[in-house]
Amino acid sequence: TRSTRPQRLLAAVQKNATRGDPRSVVKAIDEFCRYTEWAMNVGDEKGCILDSVVSEVNPATVLELGTYCGYSTVRIATLLPPDAKLITLEFNPDFAVIARQVIAWAGQEEKVHLVEGSSGDLIPKMKEQFGVKSFDLVFLDHWKDRYLPDAKLMEAGSVLLADNVICPGSPDYLDYVRNSPKYRSQYFKSHLEYTKVEDGLEKSVFLG
Ligand SMILES: O=C(NC/C=C/[C@H]1O[C@@H](n2ccc(=O)cc2)[C@H](O)[C@@H]1O)c1cc([N+](=O)[O-])cc(O)c1O
Numbered sequence: 675t676r677s678t679r680p681q682r683l684l685a686a687v688q689k690n691a692t693r694g695d696p697r698s699v700v701k702a703i704d705e706f707c708r709y710t711e712w713a714m715n716v717g718d719e720k721g722c723i724l725d726s727v728v729s730e731v732n733p734a735t736v737l738e739l740g741t742y743c744g745y746s747t748v749r750i751a752t753l754l755p756p757d758a759k760l761i762t763l764e765f766n767p768d769f770a771v772i773a774r775q776v777i778a779w780a781g782q783e784e785k786v787h788l789v790e791g792s793s794g795d796l797i798p799k800m801k802e803q804f805g806v807k808s809f810d811l812v813f814l815d816h817w818k819d820r821y822l823p824d825a826k827l828m829e830a831g832s833v834l835l836a837d838n839v840i841c842p843g844s845p846d847y848l849d850y851v852r853n854s855p856k857y858r859s860q861y862f863k864s865h866l867e868y869t870k871v872e873d874g875l876e877k878s879v880f881l882g
C-alpha cells in the first residue's frame with residue numbers, strides 16, 4: 675500500500691541529512707516540504723521566530739503540544755542546555771513512530787520525552803507523572819480547537835507560544851490571551867509554512 679506523508683518525510687531525512695546533525699535534519703525537512711511535498715511543520719520562517727523565543731526564555735522545561743514528525747521538537751531541543759527537558763505530546767501513534775526516528779536521527783533523544791496521548795488527558799497528569807508542576811515554555815501546535823481549553827488547564831507560570839493563530843487560526847484562543855489580564859500577548863507576523871499566506875505566532879506571558 676502507498677506510503678504516508680510522514681513516512682516519505684522520514685525517508686527524505688534519512689537520505690539527505692547527516693545522522694547526529696540536527697541542522698541538517700531541519701534543512702532536509704524544509705527542502706522536502708518546499709520542493710517535494712508540503713507538510714504541516716512550523717517551517718523555516720516561523721521556525722526562526724520559534725528559535726528566538728526559545729533562546730530568549732532559555733527554558734529548563736518545555737512542553738510541546740503536537741509533535742507530528744518532530745520538526746519543531748528538533749529545533750527546540752537543539753537550543754536547550756543538556757540538563758533541560760522537552761516533553762512533547764503526540765496523539766497519533768503512526769506520527770509518533772516517525773517522530774521518534776526523526777528525533778533520533780537528529781541525535782536529540784536525550785533531551786526529548788515523547789509521550790503518546792491527548793493533551794486533555796495528559797496535561798492534568800503532568801505533575802504526578804513527570805514531577806513538573808509548570809513549564810517555562812509551552813509550544814502549542816496541535817488541534818487548533820484545543821489551544822484555549824489546554825491553556826486554561828495550564829495557567830501556572832508559563833510562556834505560551836502558539837503556531838497558526840491566523841491560518842488555520844485559533845480565534846477563541848487569540849481573543850482570550852489578548853484580552854485576559856492574566857496574559858501579556860504579542861503577535862509575530864509571518865507566513866504559513868512554505869507559502870505566501872499570512873500566518874503568525876502569538877507569544878503570551880502568563881502574569882499570574
Ligand atoms: O492542523 C494543523 N495542525 C494540527 C496538528 C496536530 C498534531 O497534533 C497532534 N496532537 C497531539 C496531542 C493532542 O492532544 C491532539 C493532537 C496530532 O496527532 C497531530 O500530530 C495545522 C494545519 C496547517 N494548515 O496549513 O492546514 C498548518 C499548521 O502549521 C498546522 O499546525
Ligand SMILES: [Mg+2]
Nearest residue numbers: 716815837838
Ligand atoms: Mg502548525
